[in-house]
Amino acid sequence: MELPPKRDLAIAAGVAFTAVFAFYHARERKTRTRKIQRTDERVLVLGASSGVGRTLAHIYAQRGARVCVVGRRKKEIEEVELECKTIQRIKESEEDRNAFSFCADFANPEQMVMLRDIIQAEWQGVDTVIVAAGVSSLQPLLSVANLKHDSDHVELEGVQRVVEVAKAALHSNFIGPLVSATIFIPLLLSTSNSPSILLMSSLASVIPAPTRSLYAATKSSSLLLYESLAIEHPPIAFSLVMPSTIKGDFRSSAVDGGSIRDASPGPSQKGLDKSYVARKCVEAIDYRKKHVFLPGYHGISHLLYWLFPSFVEARAREKYQFIPKPSPF
Numbered sequence: 625m626e627l628p629p630k631r632d633l634a635i636a637a638g639v640a641f642t643a644v645f646a647f648y649h650a651r652e653r654k655t656r657t658r659k660i661q662r663t664d665e666r667v668l669v670l671g672a673s674s675g676v677g678r679t680l681a682h683i684y685a686q687r688g689a690r691v692c693v694v695g696r697r698k699k700e701i702e703e704v705e706l707e708c709k710t711i712q713r714i715k716e717s718e719e720d721r722n723a724f725s726f727c728a729d730f731a732n733p734e735q736m737v738m739l740r741d742i743i744q745a746e747w748q749g750v751d752t753v754i755v756a757a758g759v760s761s762l763q764p765l766l767s768v769a770n771l772k773h774d775s776d777h778v779e780l781e782g783v784q785r786v787v788e789v790a791k792a793a794l795h796s797n798f799i800g801p802l803v804s805a806t807i808f809i810p811l812l813l814s815t816s817n818s819p820s821i822l823l824m825s826s827l828a829s830v831i832p833a834p835t836r837s838l839y840a841a842t843k844s845s846s847l848l849l850y851e852s853l854a855i856e857h858p859p860i861a862f863s864l865v866m867p868s869t870i871k872g873d874f875r876s877s878a879v880d881g882g883s884i885r886d887a888s889p890g891p892s893q894k895g896l897d898k899s900y901v902a903r904k905c906v907e908a909i910d911y912r913k914k915h916v917f918l919p920g921y922h923g924i925s926h927l928l929y930w931l932f933p934s935f936v937e938a939r940a941r942e943k944y945q946f947i948p949k950p951s952p953f
């Protein structure tokens with residue numbers, strides 16, 4: 625019997641792979657809105673006083689969901705509550721808990737337990753937890769250690785500064801997601817018929833970037849934490865969103881006080897629109913998508929990093945305008 629030519633076999637294998645891939649994802653992504661009406665959804669947004677979290681709160685208020693917004697800046701978070709109420713057409717004077725704010729640090733266990741109890745009392749539970757909070761860091765590690773030249777000996781104070789800055793980055797980028805998961809996973813499991821949790825991670829958590837070592841490492845740790853939790857808690861849909869740079873002033877949250885290398889100071893004018901990122905987050909939650917790269921082609925960049933690391937590293941240096949110091953030898 626004559627075998628089909630190799631090209632036909634390759635095409636058949638490609639078609640079969642695409643069909644299996646499409647079937648698998650269609651099965652995985654049955655829309656959640658069949659189980660929870662948009663107007664019945666109870667949504668908690670951690671890190672909603674600005675940026676993507678704030679835009680997400682507006683979208684959910686628009687859909688008629690109940691929204692609780694959390695952030696450390698009291699004035700800003702109360703403004704967001706008011707914006708949500710205005711969208712929901714609730715008068716400021718009305719005692720209505722369809723939208724409310726809670727001023728808190730999401731890495732603080734006491735404050736988060738208090739929030740859990742309030743949500744339980746007001747809404748009898750939660751369906752969607754969005755972990756949008758995070759902080760940036762912008763300096764190369766050895767600059768954080770106050771070294772003028774990379775080959776100088778680092779002083780004790782320099783190492784201590786690195787540890788302090790790392791702790792500050794860990795606080796919001798790892799401890800906050802950890803505390804939130806520990807407190808809200810049991811509430812999601814016990815009170816929602818379609819529980820969902822979204823982590824706003826970053827492309828930097830899977831493709832490293834120069835001047836972002838502490839940011840990348842701390843964002844990566846929470847990504848791995850949530851990936852592991854997704855295996856431990858299959859009833860919960862975990863969505864892990866990894867955007868590249870987003871327009872806005874995220875860099876002003878830098879815990880190392882670093883100067884901005886890849887753009888002029890002030891809000892970043894380059895990058896993704898926060899409303900685009902927020903819409904993709906909502907889509908990920910509605911369709912129970914697990915890993916979401918933004919833009920989508922960065923899924924390939926991730927693969928390229930494993931196949932051709934030095935090529936991707938060179939592109940990363942270009943993007944961040946980072947020129948490595950020459951070796952003394």
Ligand SMILES: NC(=O)c1ccc[n+]([C@@H]2O[C@H](COP(=O)([O-])OP(=O)(O)OC[C@H]3O[C@@H](n4cnc5c(N)ncnc54)[C@H](OP(=O)(O)O)[C@@H]3O)[C@@H](O)[C@H]2O)c1
Binds near residue numbers: 700870873
């Ligand atoms: N902007 C980018 O280029 C970019 C790219 C990829 C991924 N991301 C990720 O996207 C997420 C949102 O960033 P964004 O651009 O929207 O920045 P943003 O405007 O600075 O928003 C960050 C939010 O996190 C809150 N937050 C930080 N630490 C907190 C804490 N300990 N407790 C409570 N709230 C805290 C901030 O509120 P308070 O200061 O009021 O507490 C703020 O509402 C972050 O997780 C970030 O890592 C950003």
